[in-house]
Amino acid sequence: MxxxxxxxxxxxxxxxxxxxxxxxxxxxxxxxxxxxxxxxxxxxxxxxxxxxxxxxxxxxxxxxxxxxxxxxxxxxxxxxxxxxxxxxxxxxxxxxxxxxxxxxxxxxxxxxxxxxxxxxxxxxxxxxxxxxxxxxxxxxxxxxxxxxxxxxxxxxxxxxxxxxxxxxxxxxxxxxxxxxxxxxxxxxxxxxxxxxPGIDGKAKMSKSLGNTINLGATADEIRAAVKMVYTDPLHLKVSDPGHVEGNVAFLYLDAFDTDKEGLAEMKAHYQRGGLGDSVVKKRLEGILQDLLAPIRARREELAKDxxxxxxxxxxxxxxxxxxxxxxxxxxxxxxxxxxx
Amino acid sequence: MxxxxxxxxxxxxxxxxxxxxxxxxxxxxxxxxxxxxxxxxxxxxxxxxxxxxxxxxxxxxxxxxxxxxxxxxxxxxxxxxxxxxxxxxxxxxxxxxxxxxxxxxxxxxxxxxxxxxxxxxxxxxxxxxxxxxxxxxxxxxxxxxxxxxxxxxxxxxxxxxxxxxxxxxxxxxxxxxxxxxxxxxxxxxxxxxxxxPGIDGKAKMSKSLGNTINLGATADEIRAAVKMVYTDPLHLKVSDPGHVEGNVAFLYLDAFDTDKEGLAEMKAHYQRGGLGDSVVKKRLEGILQDLLAPIRARREELAKDxxxxxxxxxxxxxxxxxxxxxxxxxxxxxxxxxxx
The missing domain is CATH 3.40.50.620 (HUPs)
Known part of the structure; x- marks a missing residue:
């Protein structure tokens, strides 16, 4: 019905x-x-x-x-x-x-x-x-x-x-x-x-390009993928100013982070220097883990039958x-x- | 069944x-x-x-x-x-x-x-x-x-x-x-x-060319169509020798006349002269009337229901x-x- x-x-x-x-x-x-x-x-x-x-x-x-x-x-x-x-x-x-x-x-x-x-x-x-x-x-x-x-x-x-x-x-x-x-x-x-975009920064997330994070990804797969996420190749030292344009970590945060104010602050910090990629990625990983964990759990449950x-x-x-x-x-x- | x-x-x-x-x-x-x-x-x-x-x-x-x-x-x-x-x-x-x-x-x-x-x-x-x-x-x-x-x-x-x-x-x-x-x-x-070929001598009998004799044609329609059948445009007088090649009357006879011997004789006569189109067409019309009359009758009967x-x-x-x-x-x- x-x-x-x-x-x-x-x-x-x-x-x-x-x-x-x-x-x-x-x-x-x-x-x-x-x-x-x-x-x-x-x-x-x-x-x-x-x-x-x-x-x-x-x-x-x-x-x-x-x-x-x-x-x-x-x-x-x-x-x-x-x-x-x-x-x-x-x-x-x-x-x-x-x-x-x-x-x-x-x-x-x-x-x-x-x-x-x-x-x-x-x-x-x-x-x-x-x-x-x-x-x-x-x-x-x-x-x-x-x-x-x-x-x-x-x-x-x-x-x-x-x-x-x-x-x-x-x-x-x-x-x-x-x-x-x-x-x-x-x-x-x-x-x-x-x-x-794909985690490699290519315009499209696509299975054939191997740059995806699948909905059924495990916690480890998510962690590994976030580590590989393309950021700013010119941002070599933590103290360097970084670019958020074309920076996939920030593009993903734009898409998934609901705390828009916190995100804006983080972007500003990154742009003036002094914020390492690892901090940005940690935030991103947390958000993606939170998003995907219940989806994965439901998916595993459903897949049993x-x-x-x-x-x-x-x-x-x-x-x-x-x-x-x-x-x-x-x-x-x-x-x-x-x-x- | x-x-x-x-x-x-x-x-x-x-x-x-x-x-x-x-x-x-x-x-x-x-x-x-x-x-x-x-x-x-x-x-x-x-x-x-x-x-x-x-x-x-x-x-x-x-x-x-x-x-x-x-x-x-x-x-x-x-x-x-x-x-x-x-x-x-x-x-x-x-x-x-x-x-x-x-x-x-x-x-x-x-x-x-x-x-x-x-x-x-x-x-x-x-x-x-x-x-x-x-x-x-x-x-x-x-x-x-x-x-x-x-x-x-x-x-x-x-x-x-x-x-x-x-x-x-x-x-x-x-x-x-x-x-x-x-x-x-x-x-x-x-x-x-x-x-x-069509009755007009065109390569193909085709509804769109208007040169057909339909299976349901009436006796009058068959008669009229046979009259219009293309023969030999050079065969002006009965005494003239006629051509059977491209002559639709003979092409139709080839297709429908079961008396192959009689047809061969008629062709020879036509080719050496002394045989009018009207005689050939009379033979053709008889054959087509005989062929189509029972088809038309069955068709009319079936069309009632x-x-x-x-x-x-x-x-x-x-x-x-x-x-x-x-x-x-x-x-x-x-x-x-x-x-x-």
Missing amino acids: SLQPSTASTSIILTGDRPTGPLHLGHYVGSLRNRVTYQDQYRQFIMLADAQALTDNMDDIGKVHRNVVEVALDYLAVGIDPAKSTILIQSQIPELTELTFYYLNLVTVARLERNPTIKQEIVLRGFERDIPAGFMTYPVSQAADISAFKASIVPVGEDQIPMIEQCNEIVRKFNRGAGRDILVECKAIVPEVGRL KGHVMQILKEGTYKAREVAAQTTDEVRKALGLSYF | SLQPSTASTSIILTGDRPTGPLHLGHYVGSLRNRVTYQDQYRQFIMLADAQALTDNMDDIGKVHRNVVEVALDYLAVGIDPAKSTILIQSQIPELTELTFYYLNLVTVARLERNPTIKQEIVLRGFERDIPAGFMTYPVSQAADISAFKASIVPVGEDQIPMIEQCNEIVRKFNRGAGRDILVECKAIVPEVGRL KGHVMQILKEGTYKAREVAAQTTDEVRKALGLSYF
């Missing part, structure tokens, strides 16, 4: 992750902690995008399967509540592929090739001319996901905004063709706190499928593809 | 049509009459490709819906027997879109752009840069259709052979990834009698869906997308 409000006036939000590895602090800051808030305000669907993950993981499909339950554990551990949020597995809702199929007729190849997100990711993944067709068309698949649940709000990073525009183009084109508003346009919301987690995913997926099936039925009828 | 043999040793054949208009003599010669033979030799699936028809009919989707029952009437009228052949409506088998979705990851955009059939049809349809993504990817959708039914034989025109090659590339790539032969490679069979036709399509579709669902389940499992 779901406890979340589901009246027509409740806005619907769709969010999710590709289950390709454990979630980390970057996910926590960028999305997970917002979802815990959103679930009290919206009807929230959280999608484990395993089918989409295949678009660039066809060579290691076992990885995607394994990570579905791991990511679900991360969700539950941070406080996503299945009684408030509907967690679903994308591949188990074939209606999403059916919508993708129809929407492919509403987008030109040239339009997909112009998509800035796709262009950027093609470079990032080194695809060049060997772009899998599934990768090129994944904005269409995203449009299917969003519109299947009639989501009006989609939290995304700045770089994903073109995907939302593509979705709305499809929605408008479909509705125009149908002569009525069957699908719903959506709005992107970009989280206030931007992307968390993965059958229960799968049951949660099953129920969420079935509930979500009903919604997607309803939308797909409306789409099929509008296309004149209803017979029996 | 189906009467066709369905043992593992029976070869499976997939064939079908885009339901965009009534079928005509070109379809009869190129495929329909073969299907009547095939249904006694193979397990035959005949697909009404309504979803595929959308790829270039998004502007007139009602047309596709309307023609599903019309094409089914043509099938039944020529002797396709639902007890022997499984007639199905593509859009009602969502598993086909699911397979398409997965297969898109096995094909590169560059490979699709090189497909000669697609290249040719892009020119034919005047798409240029505005190719709908669904059109570019339709070879992948065809691969889904063929492999869903594990068809090993696919009757196609010469120009469609690249589509079969594309399908087999996908099948091999998938099986290689899965580490076992889940999907089945298929062989194209090209009908002995090639494409029937379209509910019955829809019932046949429903049963065929449900039976076909079971097969496609089984294959899709195997594919999903091989991709590690099976959870509950």
